[in-house]
Each structure stands twice: as structure tokens, then as C-alpha cells.
Amino acid sequence: MGLCLSVVGPMCAQDASDSENSAGHVPVVAGGMGYIHNVNGGVTTLGPQINPVLLVPFGSHVLLESRTDFIGFFQREDQTSGPFTGKVFKSVDYAQLDWLANTHVMATVGKYLLPFGMYNERLSPIWITNFQDGPINAAIGTRTSGAGDGIMLRGVAVQTPSYTAQYSAYFSALSTINQLQAARTAGGDASIYFTHPRLEIGTSYQRFLQNRNINSVATYVAWQPNTVPVDLKAEYDYSYNGNGYWLETAYRFEKLQIPSFFRRIQVVGRMQQFFPLNGGGNSLPTVNTQRFDFALNYYFRDNFRVISSYGRTFSSQRDANVWNVGLTYRFVWPLWPERKK
């Protein structure tokens, strides 16, 4: 690692070709860390985790990036009594090389996160997500590991002052190599973002090309109005194993005329339903499932917050309360000194 950085460092510590800014391009370790105390149906789980993202730029057009998860999973010996035991799981979420050719084409090779819906690629990091439990239907379109091994093209198709149309298209090969597991799939995502109402509408498609060929589709919408600090997100997913939706509303008190202490509060509500098809499975429920969640988060700083949430799951198998309390922190650490001008 040190040798690698010593070789690439001088090459990396360059500024962009544009000299109109003072931005540095040095290798960086960024990411999130946190601790989540989860109680699901009476079973307590302690979950410390850190997700470092290594970013190594080569000039201003090529970027090597990789994210590794170290997630602790500790439960009582017989789930409700006894000492806590468990282990820390390590996984490489993605390890990819990006070539930022131009506005319309960015090419990625390696292991990359599958761009399906909003959650997997954009909302899953611990420091971003409003709820630490992902949506029920997050397994749709992300089989088998949430990542693909192969090539992906993405970029901006059209951009005007009023809207931006974006796309992603990928092909992934089957891989069973440790830490590089992926399924043979092909798919893509397209979205349009209307600049002034700050409204995004998108759709994703994936064809699973192993065993049974399966089509999965998603449609999503996100809206952050200009006048109020509300964040509305909703997504509907459909696949051979089932279909379902989630709807999430987040509101921050930052604009209210109240003491500054309370302006750091965020309240979030989420509702979701899932309906299995063909028996469900593949990480999806096998019976009709409904769930609602309510969260109260407090931002000490933009990168440090205390989170808490309550949810209740309803299904014919069981109804359960789900509680989460924890801390999340986002960090950005440079790995190389900037070249002096």
C-alpha cells in the first residue's frame, strides 16, 4: 500500500487541468463509521461499523475507488440471554477504476455497485441513510451481492438550465471469487432531474442472466422543494419474486423560528409494503409484509448525528417492533500532501 502510494502520489498530487480553482487532487480516505444498537422483535444486536472509501486520482480524469465494510454483529448467546458474542464481517463493496472521459461518458471497470433504484448506490451508506434498516424490496435488482463485475457506462445524456437527463448502463459477468462475488446481469438506469422544482424521476431495469432469466424494474421519484427543507422519496420495484414500494418523508427543523438547538432535529417517516410473487424468496419476504418507521435524528454537525427510529413490521408470520439507536460520522482524510505551487 505504502509502495503504491509512493509511486502514484506525485502523479496524483496534481490539480485539475483548470487553474481557475485551488482544488487539490490528492489520495483520500473518506467514508462513514458508526454504532447501531438494534432491537428487532426482542432480539438485541450491537452493530459497530466502519466503511472506508479509498479514492486515488490519477490526474483529473481517472479515479481508482474502493469501499470496504467492516461490520460488527454481536448478539446474546441464545438471542435473549447470555453474554454477547459475534464477529466482525469484512467485505469489499466495490473496487473500480473510473475514466471521466467527458460529460456524456464515464466508463467504469471492476466491481461496482449496481445502479438499481435509489437505495443500493446512493442511500445505503450509514452516514446517508435516514433509517438504518434498508427497504424491504432493496434486494430487487441487486442480486446477488449488490455489485457487478464488468463494465459500466454512465453520464449525462442531455443538460439544459431546466433539466438534466442522466443514464447508466452495465454488464456484469458471473464471479464466485472471494470478495468479488457477482451475478451475470445486464441493465441500466435513466433519470431526469428538473432543476427548478428540484424534482427527480427515474427508472431502472435489470435482466438477471443466470438459471432463470429474470427482469426487474424500478421507478422512483425524489423531490426537495425550494421553499421548505423537506425531502420526499418514493420507489416502486417489481420482479419475478415480488413487488413493493416505499415512501419516505424527511423534514428538518432548520428553517423554523425556534431555538437553534432544536433546528438540528430531523424527523422522518417511512411506509412500505411488499407483495411476494411466485413464492417470494431471494432475500425477499415470502408473505405479504407491511412496515412503517418513524425516526428522530439529531445533527450535531453536518457529518455527525445521533439517530433513533422505531418501526413495526406486520406479516402473517409475525408482527415485530424494531428499534434503532446509534451514532453516525462521516470523515474525509487526505493521504498525501498537496503539491506546493
Place this chain on the structure above:
Amino acid sequence: MRRYLTSLCLLILLFVGGMAVAAPQHDSASGQNDQKSSPSNNHTQPLTGEQVFQQNCARCHQPPMSISPRTTGTIIMHMRVRARLSRQDEQLLLKYLAP
């Protein structure tokens, strides 16, 4: 019970949305409230770096208050790939975050 809680959840969502719309707005230096009077609200004018920053970052997460200029270029490259930003957006962001 299930129907009751589903209704309750919808009511909470409606309440949060309603509160957001009805809430009096606090003057802020962030500039978001100034957008009504901003010339950029003219839909034919290009966005500024601050607007690109507020809009694109907030689509997924809380926009960072500050980024060290030393790491800005790398972080923006990463976000350009992740958020599928245009070259123009990248340049505006670099000028805004590391002038």
C-alpha cells in the same frame, strides 16, 4: 390494528408534509431562501456553483458545510461518477468549494 397503524403512518407523513408547507421560514444565510428573488430563478439562466452544490448534494445527503481544498478535487471526481454530474457542474463546484 394493522389498518389503524397504516392510517396513523399516513397521518404522520401528511402531518410532516403539512407542517413543512405551513411553517414560517427563518431567514438564513444559506441562500436557499433567496432563490425566489435570485435571477437564476429565471429558467433560462445557468446555475451558480452554490446552486449546483445545494441541489446535487441534497438529492441524497446533507450537504457538507466545508471541504478541505486539498481533498476537494478528489471528492468532486468521486461524486461526479456517483451522482453522474456533468463536466460543467464539476467545474462550477470546484470554483465554489475551492475558489
